[in-house]
Amino acid sequence: MTLLFSFPILTEPDIQRLSGFILQALRQLSVPTLITAAKIPLLNQQLRHSLHHPESSLHLSVVLTETNMEARWDQQKFVLARGISSPSPDLMQNISQYFRDRMHTSNPELLRKQNESIRKKLKMAQEKAQNEIRTIEHQLVHRKKELDLYIKKAETDSLTGLLNRGAYDRMLHEALRELNSSPQAFTLIFLDLDYFKEVNDTFGHAYGDEILRSMALAMRAAIREGQDLACRIGGDEFAILLFSDVPQAHRISQTILSDMSHKVSIGIAPFMEKDTPENMAARADSALYHAKQTGRGKISLPPAASDITLPGCHICG
Template identity: 35%
Template sequence: MAVTELLEQKLPVEPDLQHFLRFVLDAATQLGANPFSTARASLGLAADLRAAGAASGFPLPARLLLDQRALVVEWGEALNRFPLATLTQRPEMASIQQLRRQLRQSTAMSDPDLLLQRNVAMIRYLDETRARTEAELKKLQEALEQRQTELLESVRQAETDPLTGLLNRRAFDEHIDAAFKRTQRQKGESLSLVLLDLDFFKAVNDEYGHQFGDAYLNKMAHAMQESIRQDVDYAFRVGGDEFALLIFTDRRTACKKSQRILAMMDGKVSIGITAVSPQRYPDDTLKRFIKRADNALYAAKRGGRGQIVMDRCGVSTNKGCRVFCGEG
């Protein structure tokens, strides 16, 4: 059965849109659609029509159609469609024709004098509503920005170690996963993982007390933050005396940064380093990547602590960084 057009109207200003929506709701009710569900759907329809240019001065053409048992609104050159309601059965053609005549008469578009009066009222209404809308939008924008600020602060707190201000273990898991996947997609991008443990931290705590221990942890955090690019790299506290760096650079540069941290901590940190290397590890995984850094860290501890070990052996390296043939 052919699609039947019930109403066509252009929607240059807000009153046109409101009239069209009212006609749509009246038609849906007369055709037997559920008035409550149709009213809810009309809210989404109004938003879509406004987004397409209705009530902005642009004479957006909109049509109310009966397609089989579906009542739909169609608009614009692209013939976008919005499903408004589904009838239990298609009405008789005589009822449809009567409704068409009623709707077209109700638009009152044929009387030039009435049209002129209506246009004057529309312009005044548009000016008034524009001022109200701009004020309301400003309030909504301010509320949205405030909410976004609160959400960002909530996320920051959830990912931050409260003592040192570094990112925490939860953030480490998220960032290392994302960073590793990015290097797998973008071949050639460098990424180094540096794991750091404070040497004999428990003994420091036991001898000098927790207040001194907290200050010592903050000293470590400061050394790490001073050694990386704040807007590029990441510093984490992943455990009591365990720390990590994600540095978007090669292992040699990571070694230099680690040497700086070691010096600032008076040589009392054990450090293990690994890096993404498609040539050496063509089938690398995140689990293996972390394991290599772990192996290098434990090699540093077994070698006497207070030193830096890189996972790659058989190559020349910077002075001050040992190499270790860790598991690939």
């Protein structure tokens, strides 16, 4: 076995420089480089694995055996080329001298310092990148909070604090899209203050605003926070998206009716298969109209749902 050259490897630039040395050795030996060039990426991958720890290093030797050129390090062996004829002593001496000259021009201490500098720069670059990532993540969280707040403000009725008409339309569409793919109990409730225009005209808008706020409080108190949705969809028109059945919708409606001194008309429409926002709203509106036409201050179901038994109900249409 004959040593061609030995080479210290500390960082990635050393691995790249080694590749050039290996190809140059083949050229010195008049051996085609194509097959070995195709193997070098695999050798580099193994060397990187050996350098997996930031502080690790290795010393690699390239040797000639009887027929092969091999790279050896840490009790590992990698065959670079096969079928190499043994070079003459003069050629071997010239090749060895060539690489000794190359190694001598590379001051080991200088290389060590350069590699240490590269490592420090890489570490600093990693820390900088991590800090930038943390900053970006913090900014994203902040922007998301701002966006959520903006959306909340955009979808909130400023007077009552309930969801506004835009939010009602969007959430009803989303709810029905999910319900039509995975049906469950859902009820749409329409509520309308009775004689609100007369109250406004008689006592003024400030008094009317207080009535609207009282209605909002009654609705919030009756529904399940974080599950059901209370909306103001017009001047004195309100809606509840209730993720429950008609008996529960009736109990909630009775509570609101009682809190508002029976000065509210209420229409209830349960979810039906293949419902659209338009036809479900039309049924709730029809039930609300029926409650108003039959004396106001009542709870009414649409004709299709009027056969549902509601315990203690004596005011359903």
